[in-house]
Amino acid sequence: MQRKPKISASRKLILMVAKAKEELEQEILDKEEEKHRYLAERAPPLNMSGLSxxxxxxxxxxxxxxxxxxxxxxxxxxxxxxxxxxxxxxxxxxxxxxxxx
Incomplete structure:
Protein backbone atom coordinates (compact mmCIF):
# COMPACT_ATOMS: atom_id res chain seq x y z
CA MET A 1 0.00 0.00 0.00
CA GLN A 2 1.39 3.35 -1.06
CA ARG A 3 1.22 6.31 1.29
CA LYS A 4 -0.56 9.41 0.15
CA PRO A 5 1.51 12.60 0.36
CA LYS A 6 0.34 15.09 2.96
CA ILE A 7 0.26 17.81 0.31
CA SER A 8 -0.60 17.42 -3.35
CA ALA A 9 1.92 18.29 -6.04
CA SER A 10 -0.23 21.12 -7.39
CA ARG A 11 -0.69 22.61 -3.92
CA LYS A 12 3.05 22.35 -3.30
CA LEU A 13 3.73 24.12 -6.60
CA ILE A 14 1.26 26.89 -5.75
CA LEU A 15 2.93 27.42 -2.37
CA MET A 16 6.40 27.50 -3.95
CA VAL A 17 5.29 30.07 -6.52
CA ALA A 18 3.69 32.22 -3.81
CA LYS A 19 6.88 32.06 -1.72
CA ALA A 20 9.02 32.97 -4.75
CA LYS A 21 6.71 35.90 -5.49
CA GLU A 22 7.05 37.18 -1.91
CA GLU A 23 10.84 36.89 -2.06
CA LEU A 24 10.94 38.71 -5.39
CA GLU A 25 8.79 41.55 -4.06
CA GLN A 26 11.04 41.82 -0.98
CA GLU A 27 14.13 41.88 -3.20
CA ILE A 28 12.62 44.71 -5.26
CA LEU A 29 11.88 46.68 -2.08
CA ASP A 30 15.41 46.07 -0.78
CA LYS A 31 16.94 47.27 -4.05
CA GLU A 32 14.78 50.40 -3.98
CA GLU A 33 15.83 51.16 -0.39
CA GLU A 34 19.49 50.63 -1.29
CA LYS A 35 19.09 52.97 -4.27
CA HIS A 36 17.63 55.69 -2.04
CA ARG A 37 20.41 55.24 0.54
CA TYR A 38 23.08 55.39 -2.18
CA LEU A 39 21.60 58.50 -3.78
CA ALA A 40 21.22 60.22 -0.42
CA GLU A 41 24.88 59.50 0.32
CA ARG A 42 26.29 60.33 -3.12
CA ALA A 43 23.99 63.20 -4.11
CA PRO A 44 22.91 65.20 -1.08
CA PRO A 45 19.99 67.58 -1.58
CA LEU A 46 20.89 70.95 -3.05
CA ASN A 47 20.49 74.02 -0.88
CA MET A 48 19.06 76.57 -3.29
CA SER A 49 17.30 78.86 -0.86
CA GLY A 50 18.71 82.35 -0.78
CA LEU A 51 20.52 82.03 -4.13
CA SER A 52 20.20 84.82 -6.64
Whole structure:
Protein backbone atom coordinates (compact mmCIF):
# COMPACT_ATOMS: atom_id res chain seq x y z
CA MET A 1 0.00 0.00 0.00
CA GLN A 2 1.39 3.35 -1.06
CA ARG A 3 1.22 6.31 1.29
CA LYS A 4 -0.56 9.41 0.15
CA PRO A 5 1.51 12.60 0.36
CA LYS A 6 0.34 15.09 2.96
CA ILE A 7 0.26 17.81 0.31
CA SER A 8 -0.60 17.42 -3.35
CA ALA A 9 1.92 18.29 -6.04
CA SER A 10 -0.23 21.12 -7.39
CA ARG A 11 -0.69 22.61 -3.92
CA LYS A 12 3.05 22.35 -3.30
CA LEU A 13 3.73 24.12 -6.60
CA ILE A 14 1.26 26.89 -5.75
CA LEU A 15 2.93 27.42 -2.37
CA MET A 16 6.40 27.50 -3.95
CA VAL A 17 5.29 30.07 -6.52
CA ALA A 18 3.69 32.22 -3.81
CA LYS A 19 6.88 32.06 -1.72
CA ALA A 20 9.02 32.97 -4.75
CA LYS A 21 6.71 35.90 -5.49
CA GLU A 22 7.05 37.18 -1.91
CA GLU A 23 10.84 36.89 -2.06
CA LEU A 24 10.94 38.71 -5.39
CA GLU A 25 8.79 41.55 -4.06
CA GLN A 26 11.04 41.82 -0.98
CA GLU A 27 14.13 41.88 -3.20
CA ILE A 28 12.62 44.71 -5.26
CA LEU A 29 11.88 46.68 -2.08
CA ASP A 30 15.41 46.07 -0.78
CA LYS A 31 16.94 47.27 -4.05
CA GLU A 32 14.78 50.40 -3.98
CA GLU A 33 15.83 51.16 -0.39
CA GLU A 34 19.49 50.63 -1.29
CA LYS A 35 19.09 52.97 -4.27
CA HIS A 36 17.63 55.69 -2.04
CA ARG A 37 20.41 55.24 0.54
CA TYR A 38 23.08 55.39 -2.18
CA LEU A 39 21.60 58.50 -3.78
CA ALA A 40 21.22 60.22 -0.42
CA GLU A 41 24.88 59.50 0.32
CA ARG A 42 26.29 60.33 -3.12
CA ALA A 43 23.99 63.20 -4.11
CA PRO A 44 22.91 65.20 -1.08
CA PRO A 45 19.99 67.58 -1.58
CA LEU A 46 20.89 70.95 -3.05
CA ASN A 47 20.49 74.02 -0.88
CA MET A 48 19.06 76.57 -3.29
CA SER A 49 17.30 78.86 -0.86
CA GLY A 50 18.71 82.35 -0.78
CA LEU A 51 20.52 82.03 -4.13
CA SER A 52 20.20 84.82 -6.64
CA UNK A 53 19.17 84.26 -10.24
CA UNK A 54 22.79 84.42 -11.39
CA UNK A 55 23.90 81.93 -8.76
CA UNK A 56 21.09 79.56 -9.75
CA UNK A 57 22.12 79.82 -13.40
CA UNK A 58 25.75 79.08 -12.46
CA UNK A 59 24.60 76.08 -10.44
CA UNK A 60 22.59 74.81 -13.42
CA UNK A 61 25.60 75.20 -15.73
CA UNK A 62 27.79 73.32 -13.25
CA UNK A 63 25.27 70.49 -12.93
CA UNK A 64 24.86 70.24 -16.71
CA UNK A 65 28.64 70.03 -17.11
CA UNK A 66 28.77 67.18 -14.59
CA UNK A 67 25.92 65.39 -16.37
CA UNK A 68 27.75 65.72 -19.70
CA UNK A 69 30.91 64.17 -18.22
CA UNK A 70 28.97 61.24 -16.74
CA UNK A 71 27.09 60.67 -20.01
CA UNK A 72 30.36 60.63 -21.97
CA UNK A 73 31.87 58.12 -19.55
CA UNK A 74 28.78 55.92 -19.73
CA UNK A 75 28.80 56.06 -23.53
CA UNK A 76 32.51 55.17 -23.63
CA UNK A 77 32.00 52.22 -21.28
CA UNK A 78 29.08 50.94 -23.36
CA UNK A 79 31.16 51.18 -26.54
CA UNK A 80 34.12 49.38 -25.00
CA UNK A 81 31.85 46.61 -23.73
CA UNK A 82 30.37 46.26 -27.20
CA UNK A 83 33.79 45.76 -28.75
CA UNK A 84 35.43 42.42 -28.37
CA UNK A 85 38.96 41.12 -28.57
CA UNK A 86 42.14 43.15 -28.68
CA UNK A 87 40.53 46.33 -30.03
CA UNK A 88 38.14 46.55 -27.08
CA UNK A 89 40.89 45.94 -24.54
CA UNK A 90 43.13 48.53 -26.25
CA UNK A 91 40.33 51.10 -26.22
CA UNK A 92 39.61 50.42 -22.53
CA UNK A 93 43.32 50.74 -21.69
CA UNK A 94 43.55 54.03 -23.60
CA UNK A 95 40.47 55.38 -21.81
CA UNK A 96 41.88 54.45 -18.40
CA UNK A 97 45.28 55.91 -19.27
CA UNK A 98 43.66 59.15 -20.47
CA UNK A 99 41.62 59.64 -17.30
CA UNK A 100 44.64 58.95 -15.05
CA UNK A 101 46.64 61.80 -16.56
Missing amino acids: LGQLQDLCRELHAKIDVVDEERYDIENVEAMSGMEGRKKMFDAAKGSAQ
